[in-house]
Amino acid sequence: MTAPRRTGTESSTTRAFLLDITERIMREEGYAGVSSRSVAKRAGVTPALIHYYFPTLDDLFLALFRRGAERNLERHERVLSSPQPLRELWELMTEPTRSALLTEFMALANHRKSIRDEIAEYSKRSRRQQTELLASGMAQYGPGLAEIPAPALIFLMGAVSRAFVAEDALGISDGHAEVRALVERLLAQAAPAEPAVEKP
Amino acid sequence: MTAPRRTGTESSTTRAFLLDITERIMREEGYAGVSSRSVAKRAGVTPALIHYYFPTLDDLFLALFRRGAERNLERHERVLSSPQPLRELWELMTEPTRSALLTEFMALANHRKSIRDEIAEYSKRSRRQQTELLASGMAQYGPGLAEIPAPALIFLMGAVSRAFVAEDALGISDGHAEVRALVERLLAQAAPAEPAVEKP
Numbered sequence: 001m002t003a004p005r006r007t008g009t010e011s012s013t014t015r016a017f018l019l020d021i022t023e024r025i026m027r028e029e030g031y032a033g034v035s036s037r038s039v040a041k042r043a044g045v046t047p048a049l050i051h052y053y054f055p056t057l058d059d060l061f062l063a064l065f066r067r068g069a070e071r072n073l074e075r076h077e078r079v080l081s082s083p084q085p086l087r088e089l090w091e092l093m094t095e096p097t098r099s100a101l102l103t104e105f106m107a108l109a110n111h112r113k114s115i116r117d118e119i120a121e122y123s124k125r126s127r128r129q130q131t132e133l134l135a136s137g138m139a140q141y142g143p144g145l146a147e148i149p150a151p152a153l154i155f156l157m158g159a160v161s162r163a164f165v166a167e168d169a170l171g172i173s174d175g176h177a178e179v180r181a182l183v184e185r186l187l188a189q190a191a192p193a194e195p196a197v198e199k200p
Numbered sequence: 201m202t203a204p205r206r207t208g209t210e211s212s213t214t215r216a217f218l219l220d221i222t223e224r225i226m227r228e229e230g231y232a233g234v235s236s237r238s239v240a241k242r243a244g245v246t247p248a249l250i251h252y253y254f255p256t257l258d259d260l261f262l263a264l265f266r267r268g269a270e271r272n273l274e275r276h277e278r279v280l281s282s283p284q285p286l287r288e289l290w291e292l293m294t295e296p297t298r299s300a301l302l303t304e305f306m307a308l309a310n311h312r313k314s315i316r317d318e319i320a321e322y323s324k325r326s327r328r329q330q331t332e333l334l335a336s337g338m339a340q341y342g343p344g345l346a347e348i349p350a351p352a353l354i355f356l357m358g359a360v361s362r363a364f365v366a367e368d369a370l371g372i373s374d375g376h377a378e379v380r381a382l383v384e385r386l387l388a389q390a391a392p393a394e395p396a397v398e399k400p
Contacts, residue, residue, distance in 0.1 A: 030311045032232035100310045107307035109370065110300045111230045120370045127374040152382055155375030159363030160356065170309065170320045174327045175355030182352055 015053050018043055019064050023101065026064070031104045034060070058114045065105055065115065069122040073129060080133040087187050089130065093161035099169055102162075130154045215253050218243055219264050223301065226264070231304045234260070258314045265305055265315065269322040273329060280333040287387050289330065293361035299369055330354045 021043045025033045035057065036050040043050075054060035079088045109116040134150045148156070160183070164176065221243045225233045235257065236250040243250075254260035279288045309316040334350045348356070360383070364376065 028311065030231075030307055032230075033311075103303070103307050103310060106366065107230055107303050110303060111228065111233075116370060120372055123367070123370065123372050124374065127372070131374070148382065149375075149378045151375035152378035153375075155363065155379050156360065159359045162363065163355065163359030166306065167323070170316060170323065172320055172323050172327070174324065174331075175349075175351035175353075178349045178352035179355050182348065 012053075014049075015063075018045075018050065018053055018060075019067055022060060022064050026104050027100050031061070031108050036060070058112060061105075061108060061112070061115055062118055065118055065122070068101065069118075069126075073126060076126065076129050076133065080129075080136070085133055089133065090157060090161065090183065090187065093157060094164055096165050096168060099162075099165040103166065127151075127154060127158075130157075212253075214249075215263075218245075218250060218253055218260075219267055222260060222264050226304050227300050231261070231308050236260070258312060261305075261308060261312070261315055262318055265318055265322070268301065269318075269326075273326060276326065276329050276333065280329070280336075285333055289333065290357060290361065290383065290387065293357060294364050296365050296368060299362075299365040303366065327351075327354060327358075330357075 018039060021039050022034055025038060025042060036047045036054070039060070040047040040050050050060070054063060075092060076089070079085055079092055082088045105115060105119060109119050131150050131154050134154060160179065164179075167173065167176070218239060221239050222234055225238060225242060236247045236254070239260070240247040240250050250260070254263060275292060276289070279285055279292055282288045305315060305319060309319050331350050331354050334354060360379065364379075367373065367376070
């Protein structure tokens with residue numbers, strides 16, 4: 001919400017390419033490896049070009065975070081209209097792909113206020129979207145999860161899935177099988193009793 | 201488990217002081233701000249002294265992580281013998297103090313293998329210790345949590361408490377009140393029916 005939007009360049013392929021490079025550096029070396037010089041070097045361009053698209057390092061980090069956030073919100077939107085929203089949301093949440101990157105952003109948030117604000121803003125949007133998903137989808141679900149209010153269920157799904165992904169990356173698996181079994185049981189209890197009917 | 205142990209200097213006050221300085225830099229600027237030069241500068245000593253205690257940057261990070269890990273394991277040990285182990289473990293887990301630091305270490309773990317191994321090793325020890333705590337403490341608890349196996353319960357407590365702490369730091373609170381109420385209900389259900397009797 002802080003960086004100025006450059007409408008003309010938002011969709012540029014060069015810009016997208018520079019973000020891809022930044023993402024790769026961040027995955028391999030962490031946020032500390034990202035600078036206009038390191039991105040320029042890896043991309044084979046001049047640092048001036050980086051500054052043209054991303055005047056400050058904050059702009060670069062923010063643009064990368066926003067790109068991932070927008071993609072996630074779009075995927076959640078699709079899950080929202082699926083016949084098994086709860087199960088599909090769970091599967092989306094437990095995908096390992098964005099974990100390392102998110103960990104870097106969480107670390108950056110400790111000492112870069114713009115990143116902290118953006119993560120908080122995105123998390124709130126995402127949480128609201130998921131709670132709506134759940135509220136509109138719950139009608140078709142059985143009473144298995146009725147005791148847990150929707151905002152609590154969304155928080156729990158987020159907390160548990162993030163822990164799975166982070167621990168998988170570290171090679172820790174204690175309790176995972178038991179919790180996956182528990183979640184499967186809840187999802188089965190909560191699933192529509194009849195095979196889901198496709199909606200028009 | 202990789203750094204050589206220097207028995208003579210392990211308990212040195214200079215060493216502890218240098219770790220305090222490193223911790224402070226890490227909290228304020230993130231792991232990227234830590235170098236033998238930055239620590240030396242802030243401590244008012246020469247970089248050579250840093251290298252004497254911590255030959256490499258990995259040694260410095262590992263020593264800081266281990267110090268916090270040892271302190272945590274000791275505190276868990278005390279909780280283990282308290283009359284309300286489950287509640288006290290929960291309160292210990294939801295303390296916000298170590299959060300920012302742990303996030304930095306998790307980010308470091310993405311690209312520093314020694315840190316990844318150490319975090320994995322500590323997490324396994326800590327998980328084992330907590331599961332034992334729970335197993336030995338469960339005898340006095342009611343049937344409220346009996347459906348959830350101990351390793352699953354420990355995983356869930358860890359996942360939920362880490363999410364609380366991380367989200368509190370970001371200013372996100374959606375679902376928190378509902379989940380805290382849920383946990384309180386479970387803890388009350390699980391608590392000994394009679395006021396806990398002090399054991400000899």
